[in-house]
Amino acid sequence: MDRKEELAVGRRLLGHIDGRTTDLADDLFRNKVIAYSCRERARLERERLFRDHPIFMALGTRLARPGDYLTEDLAGLPVLLARGTDGTVRAFANICRHRGAPVAQGCGNARAFACPYHGWTYDLTGRLLGTTDKVAFAGLDLASHGLVPLPAAEKHGMIFVRPKPPRPGEVGAIDVDATLGVMAADMDALELDSYPIFSVDRITPRINWKFAIDTFLEGYHIPHLHRKTIGPYFIGNCGTFDAAGANGRMCVARTSIDAVRTLPEAERNYRPHVISVYQLFPNTIVIWQVDHIEIWRAFPHRDDPGRCDVEMTIYKPADSDRPDSYWEKNRDIAIRTVMEEDFPLGERMQVGFESGATDEVIYGRNEPSLVHFHRSIRAALGVAA
Template identity: 35%
Template structure:
């Protein structure tokens, strides 16, 4: 009897619980998306919104954004499996300073300025699994927790405490498979649960901690980072800008919008094949791994989508300010969720990655570049307009205005 009690699960295993939570959330999104498809309507904001183009063109405003949003708030640096094992490391240079992220022997994630404490050379220039890091300039060596453990010719440095020469830490936090950093050393620890608010529960169901990295690319764009990022948050342009790519897979101008705390949101876009079973009972719907687009304020979109032939795709796009107000770059990373692992079919994930990279760079970012070029010549008083149907963009820009102050 005691054995029975010990072995009987009192609650579902964590994987089963996450799978159930994910299915409930994703089926709910599909149900609401189908309702919108049947009625040919979309979620709408209260009224259209006018945008002062200087938020895309003003260099001083851009500098404030870089500081306030990208150096003083937590930013997604990667997923746990990017540094899966003790000794794994990665460089995250997108915020300005080169940041070195390691997983130490205890399995904990650390983040440092990638700067040798001798004369500030870049400590790590190539990432691979190892137990220590040696500077290529004069050979100072650090362990995975940033402690200085080797100093050739150490008599030359008498009088300086070795303990003072550990790498400079920047705040880092790993939570449910996501690694967040803040690029400025010091300050309070990162509280991811607080940063995500009620979005955390949705993201936890994705089990990002088990998502395996498949492919990564960087795309340059001659447009302000917000002009590039705006292209992710509406379906209004699908038919006109993407007639043979995304527009052939999903209906234009129909969207479901779920706001969450702190400017995060999730979008549902209607996929053509939903109509194939729109009239059937939900119990008879084919299983798909469609989950919508998770937008993590201020610069991340996680595309949780089903693939042809089955399986779920996690495509993470992060948009960052470039070196000038009219330049940005994006990091595209594709992951394979553990519940969709077909090791022999990994090429299908790579193909999806290449497809998205192609669409983003040759379609979305080409229009971003053109629009950005025009905005610098826009006459005084000109405003761009966001329609009621561009609801996610309206919320994004209102959130931005509340953080940055109303005007550029």
């Protein structure tokens, strides 16, 4: 955020701390438990949220060099993302045009992709370079049997993909600024292309994907669930929230924020004391962690509403001379807090949801980010509850 916005958010946070208040949603919000457990709802979400919307994939620095690539299953669609020799990032369905094997696995750097099944090769633009056994495939038009392209775009240091092949005649280009809305200015100000990747962690908790996002959208639970980990460093149940279309920004204060009070407002630097949690619809959380960027993404399982794939990536500043052990410690805190405290509790909540013993959950007025997230989902799904 720019300096004016930083001061305004800082002022709001100090006001909340002094008044023991927090930004409030306009009303309580009730959500049906089936939103977390129903197969039909999960199918609708995969179709409407995970095919039609641009999905954040990674910061551009994760594919820093020509030939860098990564693969991922996006809610049931295998995707290959690669940076070409021209510097452009392209996305494809990671499905060989011969008989459908994934042509690339994991991540790495390559000049071309050779399918592991029968050895057909594709270049970084998805073009089919050649088949093995030329006699058997004589007459096959290579030009029309490249990997199926998916719309991809890179801007503000961020890569997005729409995981749906465009229909014939449809361009399907992604407008990153339209996707980010007013949050584009914040993302630009973060200078994300100056943060190289430090670590990637993946887990598959037995929770609905929305719970994996919910857990980042309120500071109400911090002094309770995290009292032994991050609790002492944050002012719990206190924060600002600003919607940006279906996206949102929540800011929470570290207890160290009191240090700014000794300075006149124009000289205050809130950056070391305020964590910004950006919610990128539908499934990404970008956290400005004062001196590094932590990004969480959650994807629904392709069939079970009670499972998801979660990825946490840490990007560290390029110009930092801190040793790797410092970033490792940050990674460890994030893992211990979320994967050992939030998600294990979430797995027990998921069991409760699937038991059918309760009908609904309630998001409080002090959880405006959560309310906004679930309202945005309902709007995108076209459902009333």
